[in-house]
Amino acid sequence: MIAPPLLPPEPSLGGRLLAELDELISLSPFGVLVWCVFVIAVAWALAWGGPAVVRTAWRLGKDPRRRLGLLASAMRIVGLLIGFAGLFGRLITRAPMLGLTATIVTLALAGLIAPMQLRNLASGISLATRSRLREGDLVTIGALEGTVRDIGLLRVSLRTVDGGITHVPAADFEREAVTVGSRHAAVPIEARVPVGPEFDDRSLERLRRALWLSPFRRAGTEPRLVFDSEAGRVEVRLDTWAATSAADVERHLRALLLELTTTARERVDEPATEELGA
Numbered sequence: 001m002i003a004p005p006l007l008p009p010e011p012s013l014g015g016r017l018l019a020e021l022d023e024l025i026s027l028s029p030f031g032v033l034v035w036c037v038f039v040i041a042v043a044w045a046l047a048w049g050g051p052a053v054v055r056t057a058w059r060l061g062k063d064p065r066r067r068l069g070l071l072a073s074a075m076r077i078v079g080l081l082i083g084f085a086g087l088f089g090r091l092i093t094r095a096p097m098l099g100l101t102a103t104i105v106t107l108a109l110a111g112l113i114a115p116m117q118l119r120n121l122a123s124g125i126s127l128a129t130r131s132r133l134r135e136g137d138l139v140t141i142g143a144l145e146g147t148v149r150d151i152g153l154l155r156v157s158l159r160t161v162d163g164g165i166t167h168v169p170a171a172d173f174e175r176e177a178v179t180v181g182s183r184h185a186a187v188p189i190e191a192r193v194p195v196g197p198e199f200d201d202r203s204l205e206r207l208r209r210a211l212w213l214s215p216f217r218r219a220g221t222e223p224r225l226v227f228d229s230e231a232g233r234v235e236v237r238l239d240t241w242a243a244t245s246a247a248d249v250e251r252h253l254r255a256l257l258l259e260l261t262t263t264a265r266e267r268v269d270e271p272a273t274e275e276l277g278a
Contacts, residue, residue, distance in 0.1 A: 020095035039086030047079030069135040073128030076153050117154065124153035124170035133180060140179040141172060147188060159188050191253035192235040210256055211238060
């Protein structure tokens with residue numbers, strides 16, 4: 001009777017670790033560096049470039065209902081997953097035990113060094129995968145009220161009533177009470193035009209009155225008007241209810257600015273013309 005072939009003995013834990021270490025040492029440092037740069041570039045292109053393309057489409061008047069906001073959030077998450085899997089996945093494939101240990105140690109150190117950032121990341125992913133908050137929503141969180149401009153993985157950017165941008169940590173949306181108004185209830189529209197020295201306080205007051213009487217102004221909001229005499233520029237911001245016609249509202253603002261600045265210029269030119277006629 002022929003005896004079955006003997007199986008090689010199972011390597012010990014120390015032997016497996018040494019074999020995995022030899023496998024890692026055999027890797028080319030240049031190849032590892034190129035791979036890491038490639039993975040980071042792809043992850044960054046998805047996490048930053050994707051949302052940037054979506055915001056550009058919104059500025060051009062595309063997707064008036066902001067449905068692409070979910071796509072921007074998905075691209076951020078995909079970029080994060082690609083970056084994490086690309087950096088640690090290859091390590092785990094070549095050396096499963098050492099790679100898994102390094103991954104766990106890295107996450108543990110991150111939790112000890114930056115626990116708040118990890119909480120923000122978890123909350124940001126939660127916000128990005130749910131539909132209860134989207135770009136364009138009017139929200140109140142604590143004593144802060146503003147329109148959601150961007151939902152990132154670590155923070156949410158709000159455009160406040162005074163026109164500024166406030167970055168709120170994503171974890172605050174889990175800890176504090178959040179009131180979400182009607183979607184796209186107050187979409188800020190901005191416009192600016194150059195003006196000459198003929199634009200005076202009277203012209204500024206006429207412009208302010210015209211903004212208050214604009215049919216596109218959302219009730220209960222105050223127009224923001226900035227006149228920079230040194231730079232020769234007027235900037236306005238109007239919160240509008242017409243989110244689906246943001247491009248039309250912006251054209252309305254520009255036409256209003258051009259009309260009033262032209263009127264101010266003509267008012268200055270009239271006395272000069274009369275003097276020449278005399």
